[in-house]
Amino acid sequence: MTNADHNPKRTAEVLIVGAGASGAAVAASLAEDGFDVVCIEQGHWQDASKFPTVKPDYELRAMSSWSINPNKRKLPEDYPVNNDDSAIEPVMFNGVGGSTILWAAHTPRLHPSDFRVKTLDGVADDWPISYEDLEPWYDLNDHVMGCAGIAGDPANPPRSERPMTPIPLGKDGEMLAGAFDRLGWHWWPSDNYVNSTRYGEGRDACNFCGHNMMGCYQRAKSSTDLNYWPRAVDHGAELVTGARVREITTDSSGRATGVNYQDAEGNDQHQAARAVVMAANGVGTPRLLLMSKSENHPNGLANSSGMVGKNLMFHVYAGVTGIFPDHEGEWVGPAANMILSQEFYETDPGRDFVRGYSYQTGRGQGPGSTARGGSPRVPWGADHHAQMQRRFRNTVGLGVIGDDLPEQHNSVSLDPNLTDNSGLPAPKITYTVSDNSRALLDHALIQGQKVLEEAGADEIMVNRFSREAGWHLMGTARMGDDPERSVVDSNGQSHDIDNLFIVDGSVFVTGGAVNPTPTIQAIALRTADYITNEREDLKA
Amino acid sequence: MAFKPDINLLAAAMDRVIPPVDDLAGAGGMGLAEVVVEKSQADDRFWDALSTVLNALASSNEFLANSGDAQEDALRSVESLQPVAFNLWLDVVYTIYYMQPEVHRRLSWHGRPPQPDGNVMPPWDESVLDVTRQREPFWRQV
Numbered sequence: 001m002t003n004a005d006h007n008p009k010r011t012a013e014v015l016i017v018g019a020g021a022s023g024a025a026v027a028a029s030l031a032e033d034g035f036d037v038v039c040i041e042q043g044h045w046q047d048a049s050k051f052p053t054v055k056p057d058y059e060l061r062a063m064s065s066w067s068i069n070p071n072k073r074k075l076p077e078d079y080p081v082n083n084d085d086s087a088i089e090p091v092m093f094n095g096v097g098g099s100t101i102l103w104a105a106h107t108p109r110l111h112p113s114d115f116r117v118k119t120l121d122g123v124a125d126d127w128p129i130s131y132e133d134l135e136p137w138y139d140l141n142d143h144v145m146g147c148a149g150i151a152g153d154p155a156n157p158p159r160s161e162r163p164m165t166p167i168p169l170g171k172d173g174e175m176l177a178g179a180f181d182r183l184g185w186h187w188w189p190s191d192n193y194v195n196s197t198r199y200g201e202g203r204d205a206c207n208f209c210g211h212n213m214m215g216c217y218q219r220a221k222s223s224t225d226l227n228y229w230p231r232a233v234d235h236g237a238e239l240v241t242g243a244r245v246r247e248i249t250t251d252s253s254g255r256a257t258g259v260n261y262q263d264a265e266g267n268d269q270h271q272a273a274r275a276v277v278m279a280a281n282g283v284g285t286p287r288l289l290l291m292s293k294s295e296n297h298p299n300g301l302a303n304s305s306g307m308v309g310k311n312l313m314f315h316v317y318a319g320v321t322g323i324f325p326d327h328e329g330e331w332v333g334p335a336a337n338m339i340l341s342q343e344f345y346e347t348d349p350g351r352d353f354v355r356g357y358s359y360q361t362g363r364g365q366g367p368g369s370t371a372r373g374g375s376p377r378v379p380w381g382a383d384h385h386a387q388m389q390r391r392f393r394n395t396v397g398l399g400v401i402g403d404d405l406p407e408q409h410n411s412v413s414l415d416p417n418l419t420d421n422s423g424l425p426a427p428k429i430t431y432t433v434s435d436n437s438r439a440l441l442d443h444a445l446i447q448g449q450k451v452l453e454e455a456g457a458d459e460i461m462v463n464r465f466s467r468e469a470g471w472h473l474m475g476t477a478r479m480g481d482d483p484e485r486s487v488v489d490s491n492g493q494s495h496d497i498d499n500l501f502i503v504d505g506s507v508f509v510t511g512g513a514v515n516p517t518p519t520i521q522a523i524a525l526r527t528a529d530y531i532t533n534e535r536e537d538l539k540a
Numbered sequence: 541m542a543f544k545p546d547i548n549l550l551a552a553a554m555d556r557v558i559p560p561v562d563d564l565a566g567a568g569g570m571g572l573a574e575v576v577v578e579k580s581q582a583d584d585r586f587w588d589a590l591s592t593v594l595n596a597l598a599s600s601n602e603f604l605a606n607s608g609d610a611q612e613d614a615l616r617s618v619e620s621l622q623p624v625a626f627n628l629w630l631d632v633v634y635t636i637y638y639m640q641p642e643v644h645r646r647l648s649w650h651g652r653p654p655q656p657d658g659n660v661m662p663p664w665d666e667s668v669l670d671v672t673r674q675r676e677p678f679w680r681q682v
Contacts, residue, residue, distance in 0.1 A: 051655070053654040053655040054653050054654075054655045054656055055653055056639055057579075057636075057639055059635050059638070059639070060579060060632070060635045060636065060639065063583075063631060063632070063635065064582070064583045064585075064586070065582075065583075072585065074584075111679055111680065112679065113679075115682070119682070120680070120682065130682070131682075150666075150669070152673055154673070154675045154677045154678055154679070155677075155678060155679055156679050157677075157679060166664055167661075167664075168661060168663065168664050168665065169665075169668055170662070174668060177668055177672070181672060186672065186675065186678070187672055188672060189668075196661070196664065205661065206661060207655075207657075207658025207659065207661065208658055208659040208660065208661045209657075209658040209659065210658075211654040212654075217655040217656055218655065218656075218658065332659040333661070346679075346680045347680075366638075366654075367643070367647060367649065368634060368639065370638075371634040371635070372631050372634055372635065377631075377634075380556075380615075381557060381559070382559060384557070385559075385561040388647075393649075
């Protein structure tokens with residue numbers, strides 16, 4: 001359906017804010033279960049034929065109109081983010097599919113221990129659910145999104161057969177795998193939501209273009225506009241695009257009644273609903289909850305605990321890059337991940353930090369990206385060409401993704417001055433890197449150099465910390481059993497408002513050391529099933 | 541007053557950061573200064589960085605008339621005093637230079653955009669797992 005067909009005057013049974021990873025999953029699930037679903041999305045559908053990787057200046061566009069960073073992209077549907085007091089800049093994409101349009105599609109799962117860090121390690125809090133509670137929805141999501149991988153990873157619990165075989169490691173991956181093997185350290189082919197064969201409606205196998213982070217022309221990289229959304233729309237869900245939600249509205253009893261939004265033509269609208277599901281990511285959701293304050297909710301909606309916007313987690317990133325002269329790697333294959341090492345994932349009392357990290361391996365870069373480097377860039381001046389020749393197609397790197405434990409002072413709040421192009425307050429991020437995170441990264445960088453040395457690196461460059469790496473927006477409306485210390489319960493239902501649900505990364509209690517999207521989507525699917533099975537009162 | 545880039549100054553600075561090599565002119569000598577200006581006009585951040593760098597160079601004494609060493613010193617000074625602007629300007633110069641077909645030929649790289657042609661995916665070879673799959677499960681039980 002198109003926006004023109006949408007009638008905001010009717011009352012939807014379920015209104016979803018945000019059409020990304022979680023919003024799409026919950027929309028499809030509820031629509032298939034017979035709910036009348038409306039979703040409001042500030043961005044638009046994406047035309048894969050217009051992704052920049054078909055253009056010669058694609059590397060320049062990645063710095064500007066196709067940047068992962070909304071402050072650099074500055075599209076009308078983006079909102080600015082004040083990062084002045086944050087060590088990490090959040091990155092995201094606003095559109096149908098959300099950040100799954102520009103993601104790496106690397107899709108590991110949390111470990112069972114990630115749900116029990118308080119019990120096991122005495123830090124942060126336990127989740128009110130376990131890995132086993134989520135497992136059926138992890139499996140379901142792997143099949144809908146399309147997972148390439150292989151079961152049998154000794155670092156993780158047994159899991160079901162993956163729908164597709166792994167993406168081949170390639171020359172770079174096999175070199176690193178050999179190094180891990182010789183060190184006796186764990187590695188396993190990464191789960192990726194990238195097709196290793198034809199899978200899903202109209203989706204080809206990956207053609208190994210080497211640069212799928214900027215949208216996948218081949219539609220081989222999974223994004224929710226390609227799978228969940230077609231299913232949702234086929235079952236009657238209405239997706240309203242180019243529409244910016246201003247606030248969630250409530251009645252005199254404090255229950256949610258819908259949202260006020262500005263439609264694509266700039267008109268103010270109200271969409272009534274019997275329930276509201278927030279799926280606007282770990283920055284957008286607390287922003288909207290805080291913007292929705294009223295007489296009944298003076299601190300913002302669903303915020304009697306004061307936890308809305310608090311406990312922001314990103315994951316901390318760093319990396320080591322080896323130069324392997326004459327390697328001539330292929331620079332082909334999905335940008336995401338060849339292999340994953342979780343040798344240092346779990347807490348070891350002998351180290352000076354708790355929890356741990358994963359190594360992820362990338363697949364090389366184009367010439368512009370190689371020159372810009374980052375760890376560090378190829379020097380300018382007389383030595384430029386010699387250094388570029390030495391590095392181009394000759395570098396292989398290990399990225400570190402570290403557990404980022406929650407701290408209340410790391411937060412999303414409303415900026416008192418900065419606004420978006422609708423005049424709405426921009427989010428302000430306050431975030432510092434903890435001593436535990438720093439110690440964890442320092443350990444990872446030392447161990448990572450051992451891997452690259454074992455692989456034969458001639459020189460190793462170290463990136464101690466990545467600032468523009470806030471891919472994973474978590475913790476800002478966390479789940480828990482205690483209404484005084486959490487925002488939603490184990491089903492994603494607000495403690496304060498029984499017809500308000502949150503299904504994005506905001507509900508994470510801890511973040512583990514893996515990319516969160518499969519977990520976000522599993523939680524969304526689980527919440528959808530809870531609504532279907534337990535909340536028949538929300539049906540008209 | 542609106543900033544109007546000095547193309548000659550920009551080209552000279554670009555030649556200093558990416559000098560000539562083999563049979564290729566430097567980045568400025570290849571005529572890419574105009575491209576840098578055009579692309580920078582499309583993004584406020586790029587434009588601000590360009591203006592900061594060129595204004596700083598223009599205020600250093602006679603950049604164009606200086607020796608190569610003196611030009612390099614001037615650029616190092618801007619890099620030191622205006623690191624954010626300088627690094628962004630340098631990123632734009634690098635990226636535009638490495639978009640050029642003649643540069644790709646020198647790197648012995650095909651140079652076409654990643655799509656639509658892509659590459660050929662090799663077959664999955666399960667034997668790569670022979671060593672790592674011998675390891676006993678070690679995930680932490682809860």
